[in-house]
Amino acid sequence: MAAGKQKAPAPPSAEKINSRVWFYSLLLTLQYGAQPLISKRFTSREVIVTSSVLTCEIAKIICALIFMARDGSLKKVYREWTLVGALTASGLPAAIYALQNSLLQISYKNLDSLTFSMLNQTKIIFTALFTYLILRQKQSIQQIGALVLLIMAAVLLSFGEGSKKGTSSGSSDQILFRGIIPVLVASVLSGLASSLCQWASQVKKHSSYLMTVEMSVVGSLCLLASTSKSPDGEAIRIHGFFYGWTLMTWIPVMSNALGGILVGLVTSYAGGGFVIVSALLVTAMLQFVFEGKPPSLYCLLALPLVASSISIYQKYPYRINEDLLDDKISATVEYRRLLVTDKEMLRIWLDTNLSIWP
Numbered sequence: 001m002a003a004g005k006q007k008a009p010a011p012p013s014a015e016k017i018n019s020r021v022w023f024y025s026l027l028l029t030l031q032y033g034a035q036p037l038i039s040k041r042f043t044s045r046e047v048i049v050t051s052s053v054l055t056c057e058i059a060k061i062i063c064a065l066i067f068m069a070r071d072g073s074l075k076k077v078y079r080e081w082t083l084v085g086a087l088t089a090s091g092l093p094a095a096i097y098a099l100q101n102s103l104l105q106i107s108y109k110n111l112d113s114l115t116f117s118m119l120n121q122t123k124i125i126f127t128a129l130f131t132y133l134i135l136r137q138k139q140s141i142q143q144i145g146a147l148v149l150l151i152m153a154a155v156l157l158s159f160g161e162g163s164k165k166g167t168s169s170g171s172s173d174q175i176l177f178r179g180i181i182p183v184l185v186a187s188v189l190s191g192l193a194s195s196l197c198q199w200a201s202q203v204k205k206h207s208s209y210l211m212t213v214e215m216s217v218v219g220s221l222c223l224l225a226s227t228s229k230s231p232d233g234e235a236i237r238i239h240g241f242f243y244g245w246t247l248m249t250w251i252p253v254m255s256n257a258l259g260g261i262l263v264g265l266v267t268s269y270a271g272g273g274f275v276i277v278s279a280l281l282v283t284a285m286l287q288f289v290f291e292g293k294p295p296s297l298y299c300l301l302a303l304p305l306v307a308s309s310i311s312i313y314q315k316y317p318y319r320i321n322e323d324l325l326d327d328k329i330s331a332t333v334e335y336r337r338l339l340v341t342d343k344e345m346l347r348i349w350l351d352t353n354l355s356i357w358p
Contacts, residue, residue: 028262031255033282036113037290039105039252046244049105050232052253053098054223057216059257064212067261077210086214089200093211094218096193102223103186110179113287114299115157117280118306119183122154124313126191134195142316146309153305154184160298212260276310 043052068074107116125147131137139147158180197211227233235243280303287293295303 024262028259029278029282031259031262032276032279033117034286035252035255035259036108036116036283037286038255039108040113041290042246042248042251043105043108044244044246044249045109047249048232048235048239048241048243049102050223050227050230051236051241051243051245052105052249053101054220056101056253056256057098057220057223059254060216060260061213063257063261064209064216068207068209068213071209073207073209077207081210087218090211090214091218093193093196093200094215095222096189096196097215098219098222100186100189100193101219103182103189107179107183107186110175111183112293112296112299113291114280114284114295114303115160116179116183117283118299118302119154119157119180120187121276121306121310122150122184123187123190123194124310125150125154126188127194128191130191130195131198134199138318140316140318143313143318146312146316149305149309149312153302153309156298156302156305158184160296160302280306 065074068077104120111119128139128143128147132139197215200211201208227236284295284299284303287295
């Protein structure tokens with residue numbers, strides 16, 4: 001009897017994938033929740049923002065290349081990669097993300113961790129806006145309601161933080177102009193860049209790891225070019241690139257870089273809504289444990305709004321009306337039939353059926 005055919009390797013079981021998702025989600029929750037706190041705690045005010053952002057981008061490149069080598073896609077990219085394709089897909093998002101990261105670094109230092117994390121979620125609003133403008137991607141009624149909740153939370157937090165009088169961390173003007181406004185502008189930029197990345201992944205078929213490398217390289221070049229005229233560039237020339245750095249400064253830098261990789265791993269298997277909501281709770285807990293700061297009244301009021309908004313937004317995506325889609329398909333078939341067989345009937349049919357198409 002002939003020897004049986006060699007069995008192909010079995011795909012990973014559902015339990016294995018689920019356990020992997022939970023593991024990645026747990027790591028991302030801890031990273032996302034702790035990032036504002038450790039950035040504020042381990043990055044002194046003397047650290048030059050550009051040096052921190054540049055180092056983080058280099059760390060992202062190294063991490064992404066390691067993962068690409070591990071999954072075997074690095075050789076394929078080496079054969080097929082072109083400069084024109086990279087600049088078309090990743091050039092503009094990279095420049096936007098570089099500016100966004102600089103604004104976030106400024107905001108970290110002037111807001112408490114929980115307020116920063118919640119205001120940072122307003123990027124969902126601008127992502128929804130730009131994906132509609134660029135990709136014509138619609139939102140469901142529930143998602144629109146979720147965005148309204150998020151806007152209410154942002155207004156509540158901005159009013160609460162902006163009305164604070166002189167605190168140990170600075171005046172109300174400093175909180176507004178170096179805390180609230182930078183994170184909100186960063187959210188607008190994040191929404192635009194996310195939409196452009198989504199366009200690139202759909203049209204240009206770029207993998208998330210490749211886009212990470214390309215955007216980090218282009219973003220780093222943009223930052224380096226800006227140092228010729230910027231105050232940060234002057235500070236680097238006078239004091240040196242690593243001015244104000246300690247060994248502890250590397251912790252938020254590496255955490256931020258690994259967080260970017262974890263986001264890709266989690267969202268490739270499941271949505272990130274649960275992670276974001278859990279991370280907000282982790283941020284609140286860590287802020288209380290390590291800084292002795294209980295959440296303010298405004299934060300306590302805004303937290304359920306943000307959590308509900310994210311949960312609803314992830315749970316109820318826009319779905320095409322299947323009945324309407326069937327009507328459109330049937331109408332297209334009938335249109336083509338009449339176009340060939342009966343032009344007069346086609347004219348009458350068009351008068352009664354044009355309402356099918358919005």
